[in-house]
Amino acid sequence: MNADAIIIGAGACGLMCAVQAGYLGKQVIVLEKSEKPGAKILISGGGRCNYTNYLASAEQFISANPHFIKSAFTQWTVDDTISFFETYGIQGKEKTLGQLFPDNKNAKDVVAIFTSVCADLGQEIRCNADVKDIEVLADGFKVTYDKNGKTVVLTATKLVIATGGLPIPKMGATDFALRFARKNDLKIIETAPALVPLTITGKDEEWFAQLSGNSVFCEVSNDEISFEENILFTHWGLSGPAILQISSFWRRGEVINLNLLPNQNIVVLLDEERKTNGKSLLSTLLNRFYTRKFTDALGKFLPLSKTVASLTNAEIEQIEQTIHHFKVKPAGDKGYDKAEVMRGGIDTNEISSKTLECKKIPGLYFGGECMDVTGWLGGYNFQWAWASGFVIAQNL
Known part of the structure; x- marks a missing residue:
């Protein structure tokens, strides 16, 4: 096996998962289709990144199962998010309606925290990695991806899909998670542009x-x-x-x-x-x-x-x-070109609320926006991304 886990997607959830896994001594390889990690983080809040919201709770989320995220939000709270970023020099400044922005810093500084900590912990982030195939093995997963025209194969006992939703395709958004879910007979709640x-x-x-x-x-x-x-x-x-x-x-x-x-x-x-x-x-x-x-x-x-x-x-x-x-x-x-998030996604009934592991495919985890969890505007979706990344890391 090349690593303890492969994480597909270097967005908010994938990056937090990589860092938290590193804290626990687990080695992961993060595969990112775009040229650099955290592309959507970089444009959030007009480049300032409203990275959480003081008011975040299950009540500000849309899902066919409104109780699903309660476990994750208990395991990783808003205070945990604030403490995490304060540890790395980002103090929060509250704007309207509980939105928290970095004080005197911006979205680039947020991404830099994750890339720096991943480097310190020996977690690999491979950009320009376009995943072509996932094979479920008896003891793990085989991931095949294309990098600059070359085919690369990786294996790991655990796999995390944190590839986001459909909004802003010019930033690299794809239906990767949804296609994988359909291929493996996982139910999908109808998707649509949201915060649009x-x-x-x-x-x-x-x-x-x-x-x-x-x-x-x-x-x-x-x-x-x-x-x-x-x-x-x-x-x-x-x-x-x-x-x-x-x-x-x-x-x-x-x-x-x-x-x-x-x-x-x-x-x-x-x-x-x-x-x-x-x-x-x-x-x-x-x-x-x-x-x-x-x-x-x-x-x-x-x-x-x-x-x-x-x-x-x-x-x-x-x-x-x-x-x-x-x-x-x-x-x-x-449409998705102007939407900030996607409504709907992989049905949460397919996923354990405590671990975010797929019930039908042991060792597979979903996190962030690809699931049927859609937050309000104002840092709520980031809080879900951080929380889901943390929860998955504890169970890899």
């Missing part, structure tokens, strides 16, 4: 496009869940944190609701304005909360040039509906 911008077409397309670049703080909701963060208008539809969040819960054909003034009541504001300055225009009131361009765009639905005092009950009701119950029916999403 939504598109608007048809009669409303021009209205959204004219607002491209405008950002508005909103409560975005559907029948299942709601999020309060910014939305961003684009020339093809809607993006921004709140839209990315709701996209993981949105299904084609559904309508989403935008509360454009979530922490105020427009009817109360109109009543107060009528008492103090009834001659002011509706547009003047709305300009206190929105950019002039956004207010002007609302003129398609609202009587902006009327004074507050002259508004009829029907107009006030229309204003209330527009501001607090703005309905949007997206045509679709921007």
Whole structure:
């Protein structure tokens, strides 16, 4: 055997697994298809890497089995993530909604920790290694990969598949884990882009496009869940944190609701304005909360040039509906090219929640995004990657 374990994928999960295995004296070889490890880490958080979230728990994850990740999150906690990075010189700085970023460092420093520690522990990371075949042996696994046109064969008693999901194929994402799962009769929960911008077409397309670049703080909701963060208008539809969040819960054909003034009541504001300055225009009131361009765009639905005092009950009701119950029916999403994660994946019922070992193929482990575990925006998916990498390493 060439090593105790072969890890396919040098992303967040694979790298953490390699380091943690090294701590335990286990030798692994990490195979990475791309030119360098941690490609997706490097672009996360705009290159700043929001590497965990203080609020991370099973409640912020989508899965057919919502209890699956509880064991991993007990074995490797947010505090463990924070302590791990502090050990190697990265202090966390909290941003909005519990997101933790490196203070005075960035994503490159995060990746550098793993490559440096792997080197110190004698763990090999082989890049430009394109895995072509996996053979399940009686006592382990034979992995065949291509490196610069040459075929290389490795064997190990344990195998870890941490190849991620389908998003951002230009970064090297593939359906490798899903293909392997299908080939070996493992069930897959239907996959789709998640944390992804939504598109608007048809009669409303021009209205959204004219607002491209405008950002508005909103409560975005559907029948299942709601999020309060910014939305961003684009020339093809809607993006921004709140839209990315709701996209993981949105299904084609559904309508989403935008509360454009979530922490105020427009009817109360109109009543107060009528008492103090009834001659002011509706547009003047709305300009206190929105950019002039956004207010002007609302003129398609609202009587902006009327004074507050002259508004009829029907107009006030229309204003209330527009501001607090703005309905949007997206045509679709921007696909895996723009998605941050994949929804769905290998069914967690195929995997032990305590060890992340495949129930049907002993010695095989799955970690990270390739499984049916999808976190919210804001460091949650990193916490799952670190936790799953740690858990697998304990069981190699």
